[in-house]
Amino acid sequence: MDITTMVFALALGNLSLCAALFFFEYERKKSLTLSTWSVAKQCQAAAWLLLYFRGSGVVPDPISIPLGYSILFVGVALEAGAMWEAAERTRWRRPTLWLLILAIGVFIACYIIDETGLRTVASSLILGAFYLSGAAALALGWRDATMLRRFVAIATALLALLVAARGVMVLTMPGGWGWISNTILQLWSSAAFYLLMLGNGFGYLLLTREQVQSEIERLAVVDALTDCPNRRGFFIALAPWLSLARRPGLPTALVLFELDQFKRVNDSYGHPAGDNVLRAVVEVCKRHMRDSDQLGRMVGVEFAILLPRTALPEAALVAERMRIAIESSPVKGERAMIGMTASFGVTTIRADDTTVSLFKRADDALQAAKAGGRNRVVEAHAVSAAP
Numbered sequence: 001m002d003i004t005t006m007v008f009a010l011a012l013g014n015l016s017l018c019a020a021l022f023f024f025e026y027e028r029k030k031s032l033t034l035s036t037w038s039v040a041k042q043c044q045a046a047a048w049l050l051l052y053f054r055g056s057g058v059v060p061d062p063i064s065i066p067l068g069y070s071i072l073f074v075g076v077a078l079e080a081g082a083m084w085e086a087a088e089r090t091r092w093r094r095p096t097l098w099l100l101i102l103a104i105g106v107f108i109a110c111y112i113i114d115e116t117g118l119r120t121v122a123s124s125l126i127l128g129a130f131y132l133s134g135a136a137a138l139a140l141g142w143r144d145a146t147m148l149r150r151f152v153a154i155a156t157a158l159l160a161l162l163v164a165a166r167g168v169m170v171l172t173m174p175g176g177w178g179w180i181s182n183t184i185l186q187l188w189s190s191a192a193f194y195l196l197m198l199g200n201g202f203g204y205l206l207l208t209r210e211q212v213q214s215e216i217e218r219l220a221v222v223d224a225l226t227d228c229p230n231r232r233g234f235f236i237a238l239a240p241w242l243s244l245a246r247r248p249g250l251p252t253a254l255v256l257f258e259l260d261q262f263k264r265v266n267d268s269y270g271h272p273a274g275d276n277v278l279r280a281v282v283e284v285c286k287r288h289m290r291d292s293d294q295l296g297r298m299v300g301v302e303f304a305i306l307l308p309r310t311a312l313p314e315a316a317l318v319a320e321r322m323r324i325a326i327e328s329s330p331v332k333g334e335r336a337m338i339g340m341t342a343s344f345g346v347t348t349i350r351a352d353d354t355t356v357s358l359f360k361r362a363d364d365a366l367q368a369a370k371a372g373g374r375n376r377v378v379e380a381h382a383v384s385a386a387p
């Protein structure tokens, strides 16, 4: 395959990726990362098309070369940026912008000085460096990465080095090295671009897939609104403490609390304000917890706190501190400060407890606190002792 045909294949490949992305995004809300990658692919498609038309003699060199390569640099730099963004390193934009300005400046200067040799050195080194940056983003979190992701990172790095090697060869051995002539190197370099197009496509899809997967796994155990464990996450944390309760030693306490008359907050200030109150209450509670304590959102406005190695009187004291803190920490709403109170039920895990019996006891105490006028702490034994 001659170089012009390879460049045409690169243009077509990038164009087909653009088309696939366009239809994928058509009915979806665009994510920022996907947009960056889309623009990268569009730039690359436009650049390779321009370079193909140069090869076919349609667009003259003084226009197609500086413009085509500048657009290609932008495309490859954006592609690397999309990789960094997908790897949750979002501060790539400013350095990339400066590097791009520098790269385009150096390339045009090299082109003016020497239309073939120096120009090839500059373009190969610049493109190789940007591709290497994408490989580095893929290699982040190497230890936990899947084999496929490691493969894509290594393949991208090796191909990037092959692209850059052409520049080094042209600079150090302009006449070629043995049977490796400049034409063969040019062909290899074009093949490397082709494989990079495919490899980076995989790389990008892998990164985004991993991100979505980990978010799904996180949301299975974490409440999206308050960012504390949900019912499932809390029960997972509770399980070992239930088993430990069968052995002699310090007890573990469970505090169950519910915000009082929360419906009124939603009705008076709106649901978003209610959400803010929930987030603020969680923050207030966290300030009164030890590192080993565990807070979870059970359902609606009901929360549970696990207090390891804490006896009932101490747990009641912690609950009382939280009750006072919630009462004295009104949340700033759009129209007014929103005051809040909560009712608490406190118990400790018994040797024969199951999750059901434990929560039933804590809930009975909580309901007793509600029935007793709300904004108070009730210990479970007081409920059991009641006639």
Ligand SMILES: Nc1nc2c(ncn2[C@@H]2O[C@H](COP(=O)(O)OP(=O)(O)OP(=O)(O)O)[C@@H](O)[C@H]2O)c(=O)[nH]1
Pocket (backbone or CB within 6 Å): 225, 258, 259, 260, 261, 262, 263, 264, 266, 270, 271, 272, 273, 274, 275, 278, 299, 300, 301, 370, 374
């Ligand atoms: N803003 C907001 N409100 C919620 C959320 N989850 C549950 N709620 C609301 O919380 C309110 C809970 O009301 P109830 O448990 O019936 O009772 P209450 O108004 O809190 O009154 P008492 O429990 O009797 O003190 C309901 O209006 C729910 O819609 C949430 O995630 N965000």
